[in-house]
Structure formats: structure tokens, C-alpha cells
Amino acid sequence: MTVAASGDETTRDHAAQPDRRQGGQRQGDRRQGGFALVLVLGTLVLIAALALALAQTSRLEVRRTANMAAAAKARALLDAGVALAVFDADRPLRARRFRPAGPPVRVALGDATLDIRLFEEWGRVDLNRSNPLLLRGLIAAAGEDGDTARAIADTVAARRGDTMATRAREDDQPRRPFLSVAELAGVPGVTPDLMRRLWDEVTVDGGPGRLSVATAGPMTLAALPNLSAADRAAVIALAAGWRSDGADGVADPGLAERAAAAGVELDPEGGLPIVGRTLTVRVRAAQDGAEALAEAVVVLSDIRSPVPYRVVEWRTPPRL
Numbered sequence: 001m002t003v004a005a006s007g008d009e010t011t012r013d014h015a016a017q018p019d020r021r022q023g024g025q026r027q028g029d030r031r032q033g034g035f036a037l038v039l040v041l042g043t044l045v046l047i048a049a050l051a052l053a054l055a056q057t058s059r060l061e062v063r064r065t066a067n068m069a070a071a072a073k074a075r076a077l078l079d080a081g082v083a084l085a086v087f088d089a090d091r092p093l094r095a096r097r098f099r100p101a102g103p104p105v106r107v108a109l110g111d112a113t114l115d116i117r118l119f120e121e122w123g124r125v126d127l128n129r130s131n132p133l134l135l136r137g138l139i140a141a142a143g144e145d146g147d148t149a150r151a152i153a154d155t156v157a158a159r160r161g162d163t164m165a166t167r168a169r170e171d172d173q174p175r176r177p178f179l180s181v182a183e184l185a186g187v188p189g190v191t192p193d194l195m196r197r198l199w200d201e202v203t204v205d206g207g208p209g210r211l212s213v214a215t216a217g218p219m220t221l222a223a224l225p226n227l228s229a230a231d232r233a234a235v236i237a238l239a240a241g242w243r244s245d246g247a248d249g250v251a252d253p254g255l256a257e258r259a260a261a262a263g264v265e266l267d268p269e270g271g272l273p274i275v276g277r278t279l280t281v282r283v284r285a286a287q288d289g290a291e292a293l294a295e296a297v298v299v300l301s302d303i304r305s306p307v308p309y310r311v312v313e314w315r316t317p318p319r320l
Helices: 002-088 132-141 146-159 181-186 192-201 218-222 229-244 255-261
Strands: 105-109 112-120 278-287 290-300 309-315
Touching: 002 105, 002 112, 002 278, 002 290, 132 146, 132 192, 132 218, 181 192, 192 218, 218 229, 229 255
Parallel strands: none
Antiparallel strands: 105 112, 112 278, 278 290, 290 309
């Protein structure tokens, strides 16, 4: 009985071993299946992330390309604005659409807009030629105190080689003429804010003659040196009349003589030559949400010639 029972138990143990092996195999299969599922899900998530990133990159690239194209169109419009202003400058001063040192004039070209402003260089204070007293007065009119205005004007005069000025040597300024208005920012005492206030009033391309009152800005007119307060007020009134209603003549016969002695040109047409004249044209062009802003310094030749003008400098003005 005992032997028989032991044999039965041995038989049952042998019979149970395949079941246990099969159970362990099923558990291993389930673990492998779970790992494979995680791997597949992870792969799908990675593919989805890559697809999303690719879509975003494509959209950004399309947008960037569109913005570049729009900006290129806006930049091309700058040339159109310069041409419009140059051809208008051949007309009599009082008949011009773009008045020197006047407010911007908006021009529509299809779906683009151009804001054009023009400056005659003979109506601006020349950093290389103007009387230091005029420059000092201009800086004071821009809001600086007398000592600061005098120091800056002396430095400018010394840099350009005036024999009476020595401050440039003390400040280690170069001894040469200004090649661009932007170089004024390197003069000690000229802050970015002062530079913005002076930008429209100064030049390095002024004429060899007297300052043209008819094309000067209001700040420059307020800074005219060597004139009495009454004469300065009369000059400003004349300039305003020439710009608005075309008034001619000089009320005081002696005013023109006194103004000439002070380096001021009283001519309703500005005393400007046609050939060799220098203008600055500021154009803000906008199209399709893109905008471009630039200034062109232009030298005029005969307006009827195949090349009526040439651009000698492109520059970006400060945000005024």
C-alpha cells in the first residue's frame, strides 16, 4: 500500500511538470508581449512628435520665405520713392509736392504705401563748413545747455581742422572732415537722444555758399547766429511765407544784406543749382505687412540726362 501510494505521487509530480513549464512560458510570453506593446507605442509617439516638428518647421519656413519676399518688395519700393522725390525736386520750390524739411508725404503705389520726406543739404548745418556759432546755436536749440553746446561745437571745429580749436586733440578725436552724419555720434557729449534731435538738421554735403533759409528746418532757423532777434524773426516769417503762399520779396531792404553778412541766403527759390545739388530722401515703404526704412543721399545731374542722379550713400536713420 505504501509503495503504491508513493508511485502514484511520483506519477502526479511528473504529470504536473509540463503544466508548470507551460504556465511559465505563458507568463514569459505575456511579458514579451507587454514589452513589444510599449516599444510600438513609443515608436508611434516618436513618429508623431517628428511629424509635428516637421509640420511646424514647414510652416515657419513658409512664413519666413513669405516675410523675406515681402521685405524684398518693400526694399525695392525705396528706390521708387527716391525717384519720385528726385524728379519732383526739379520743379520750382513752391510748386513741389515734397517740401524740403517738410512733413512726410504719403504716396500709394498699388497695395503699397510710401511715406517720403525730402531734405535739401544746403538748408542744413554742414558739420565740415558751417560757422561754429551756428552749430553751437543749433545744439542749444536742440535743448542742451550753453556749456555743452560750446564744448561739442568746439570739438567738431577742431576735428575738421579749424585752427582756433584745440579740444579735438584733448579728446583724441581724429583730425579729418566728417564723412557721414553718423560720425557725429562719436563726438564726446553727443548722446543718442541728442543725435536723434540733430539728425534732420545736420549734413556733411552742404553747399559752399550761404545757408538756404527757404529749405532749412525750424530748429536751424531758430539757431541762426549773428542776427538780432528782430532780424531772425523776420527771416523765419519770410521762410514760412515762401513755403505756404509763395510770397516774394523782402520786407526790410536791409535785411538781405544783414542776412548775407551772417551767412544766410534769402532767396525764395533757395539759391539752389540744378546740377551738383545734394538731397537726402527718406522713404518708409510698407507692403504686405513688411516695412523698410532708409535714407538715400543723392547728387543731382541734369534731370534730362540718361542718369539724372546718383546715390552716394544709403543709410538707416535713427528712430525719430
